[in-house]
Amino acid sequence: MDNVSIAIRSIQHYLYCPHRWGLVEIGRVWAENYFVTKAQLMHERVHNPESSYISRGKKVFTDLWVYNDDLGLYGKTDCIEATPDKDGCTVDDSCEKYKLCIVEYKPTAPQNQNFNFDDSMQVFAQKLCTDYVFNCDCDTVIYYADIKKRVKLPLREKQEEYLIALEDILEKMRQYLKNGKIPEKPKRQKCSGCSFKDVCMPRIKTPISIRREIEELAEDRV
Numbered sequence: 521m522d523n524v525s526i527a528i529r530s531i532q533h534y535l536y537c538p539h540r541w542g543l544v545e546i547g548r549v550w551a552e553n554y555f556v557t558k559a560q561l562m563h564e565r566v567h568n569p570e571s572s573y574i575s576r577g578k579k580v581f582t583d584l585w586v587y588n589d590d591l592g593l594y595g596k597t598d599c600i601e602a603t604p605d606k607d608g609c610t611v612d613d614s615c616e617k618y619k620l621c622i623v624e625y626k627p628t629a630p631q632n633q634n635f636n637f638d639d640s641m642q643v644f645a646q647k648l649c650t651d652y653v654f655n656c657d658c659d660t661v662i663y664y665a666d667i668k669k670r671v672k673l674p675l676r677e678k679q680e681e682y683l684i685a686l687e688d689i690l691e692k693m694r695q696y697l698k699n700g701k702i703p704e705k706p707k708r709q710k711c712s713g714c715s716f717k718d719v720c721m722p723r724i725k726t727p728i729s730i731r732r733e734i735e736e737l738a739e740d741r742v
């Protein structure tokens with residue numbers, strides 16, 4: 521169980537809200553809303569194995585499975601572009617060499633920053649798997665559909681920092697899975713777009729938290 525494989529997409533679920541991730545992975549719960557449906561429709565368009573093609577001299581692979589045995593990670597990439605490069609890696613039976621670039625599609629760009637940390641960590645996990653499979657050092661970008669813009673991620677430059685953070689996240693996820701324990705609802709969690717609000721009821725207090733409040737009130741009166 522310590523080395524249980526983790527799907528790349530579940531890292532992002534965990535970072536968004538560990539409680540939501542636990543409901544899905546441990547509680548086997550699922551709920552959808554407008555945001556989930558919109559993201560699924562967008563990914564359906566790019567996750568189509570029939571749609572691998574050549575564009576402007578680049579090979580474009582969609583819906584590609586990748587993995588990393590050292591980290592126990594696996595998942596699909598939205599899109600990998602392969603540009604001919606004599607110093608690159610091979611991607612098929614031919615002797616052609618290519619420089620690879622992961623392109624992750626997101627519907628909406630963040631307001632006050634170039635990219636969300638959660639999204640960049642998801643792409644970092646994809647990079648570690650892609651580099652492992654193809655023995656390369658691929659580039660990484662996020663494409664934001666609403667602004668029709670690519671943002672380059674600094675994952676090569678910050679590899680060490682991201683790797684420490686990722687290993688910490690994986691360890692915590694594996695610990696929860698091992699114990700079968702759903703993480704607590706985080707304090708100050710932003711829940712407005714979450715499809716699990718009706719299941720989770722974030723504003724309803726648990727008996728434990730109510731008891732704690734009563735005990736605190738009683739202590740104040742003494």
Ligand code: SF4
Binds near residue numbers: 536540710711714717
């Ligand atoms: S409603 Fe809030 S606390 Fe509950 S799972 Fe969703 S994001 Fe997490």
